[in-house]
Amino acid sequence: MFVFLRKLIKKYPRASQRILEILPGFTSWTFILFPVWGSIFWPIGVAYFIIAFNVYWLYRSTTLAWAGVMSYYRIKAWEKYDWMGDVVGFADWKEVKHVIVLPTYKEPGEILVRTLQALEKQTIGPKQIIPIIAMEERAGEDINAHREALIRKAFVGKFAGLFFTYHPANLTGEVVGKSSNASWAGKEFKKMLTKRADWKLDKMTISSVDCDVALHPNHLAAITYMFLDDPNRYRKIWQGAIVFYNNIERIPWPMRVFNRMSSVINMAQLSRPDRLINFSTYTLSLKLMDEINYWDTDVIPEDYRIFFKTYFATKGEVEVEPIFISVSADAAEANGFWSTYTNTYEQVKRWAWGASDDSYIIKEYILDDGAPFWDKTIRVFKVIEDHFMWPVNWFIITVGANMPPLLNSTFSRTVIGRTLPQVSSAILTLSLISLAAMVLIDLKARPKVADLPAWRKMAAPFEFVLLPIVGFFFSALPGLDAHTRLMMGRYLEYRVTEKKA
Structure with missing residues (x-):
């Protein structure tokens, strides 16, 4: 398999590069849109996908915390x-x-x-x-x-x-x-x-x-x-x-x-x-x-x-x-x-434009014959997982469970259709324990500001109620923007982040 892929990459360097650049955006959009069209044509598959993804998210959040x-x-x-x-x-x-x-x-x-x-x-x-x-x-x-x-x-x-x-x-x-x-x-x-x-x-x-x-x-x-x-x-x-x-x-x-x-x-x-x-x-x-x-x-x-x-x-x-x-x-x-x-x-x-490096990483992974196979495979897989799923997580976690019963009235009358939102909610509620741990870490790690008003100090733990909105505007949306640009060949120009003294 690798011999064949190596020949393809060497024979068609530009075409292989372009295909691999399309891959992150194509994957992201496929996962994001699957609960929409899948709810109409294959609602049971979407339901199990949502539950599996929520379990995956619970595992990720627990290990992260x-x-x-x-x-x-x-x-x-x-x-x-x-x-x-x-x-x-x-x-x-x-x-x-x-x-x-x-x-x-x-x-x-x-x-x-x-x-x-x-x-x-x-x-x-x-x-x-x-x-x-x-x-x-x-x-x-x-x-x-x-x-x-x-x-x-x-x-x-x-x-x-x-x-x-x-x-x-x-x-x-x-x-x-x-x-x-x-x-x-x-x-x-x-x-x-x-x-x-x-x-x-x-x-x-x-x-x-x-x-x-x-x-x-x-x-x-x-x-x-x-x-x-x-x-x-x-x-x-x-x-x-x-x-x-x-x-x-x-x-x-x-x-x-x-x-x-x-x-x-x-x-x-x-x-x-x-x-x-x-x-x-x-x-x-x-x-x-x-x-x-x-x-x-x-x-x-x-x-x-x-x-x-x-x-x-x-x-x-x-x-x-x-x-x-x-x-x-x-x-x-x-x-x-x-x-x-x-x-x-x-x-x-x-x-998020780091996904543009995935084409380089995947090509080097295929062409390489010196690094230990399982070590390089695990390393590359973890990077691909993080990059490809960057824009996806928010959509699946926030709105995914509501799609099948909302878009398919027949499915909504089945047992799994009625219970899917509740099951999903129960799994994600367990993730709140991990969120609470991360909020506590932040409160203890963040430097103390002497002249910070008392009300700001008291409100600090409650600022995270905005996390679902923040997750959309500062994770899902810019991630999807970067992936879509890369997929369409609209390459990003370097924009220096403004600094204030």
């Missing part, structure tokens, strides 16, 4: 731990340098200063850190010059090195975005590295860090320890818990609910090694990054791509290892409710 609880307590322990006490036990720890790539477009200089201040406060010491401010030439000379001057004035001489790169516009074959910018920065640093005899490539890590991220003071110390302690350090990617808490209390209620839930889910993923893939802000050895020739320049989503690129290039040796330390990022924010809504929607649509 349990993983969230485990991650929360691990994060609290890791953030308090004296990582430097372990690091100094390695004689060569001072040789380890951390290259921090900060891709930026037109974000305010104050945001970058805040991110660099967090790096300066790392317990490993700023002299072990090399920030690279990866700017875009297309942002304009005035904006870039102002930000470079601001940063140089504040941080000159404080780090082991501080570099600025300027990614040229309109390079042939490139797609505008974080991935191409980071790739340019990484390759430029490799050129600079030849001038520093005291910096060794095999003793360096490289991190992709969003420019609005504030790393916990222990973050790089923990990575230093794990890097030095692991004999397989050149086959690891390290991932922290991305939490959107920097500005969580400033954004409007619906967007706040979405980002609070997203933060808990990101924490939970650290305790799910079967589903853990690097996202947004992550670290790997510079040696491994150089081995695969840095980030790809012709894609928008770079995080899942970098994992599978390293995974297949090393014949399945690469693993993502959790760092149980929070990585504090900004939630999408703009001026006013509707601008913030649009900003959040576009950000989620860009995340």
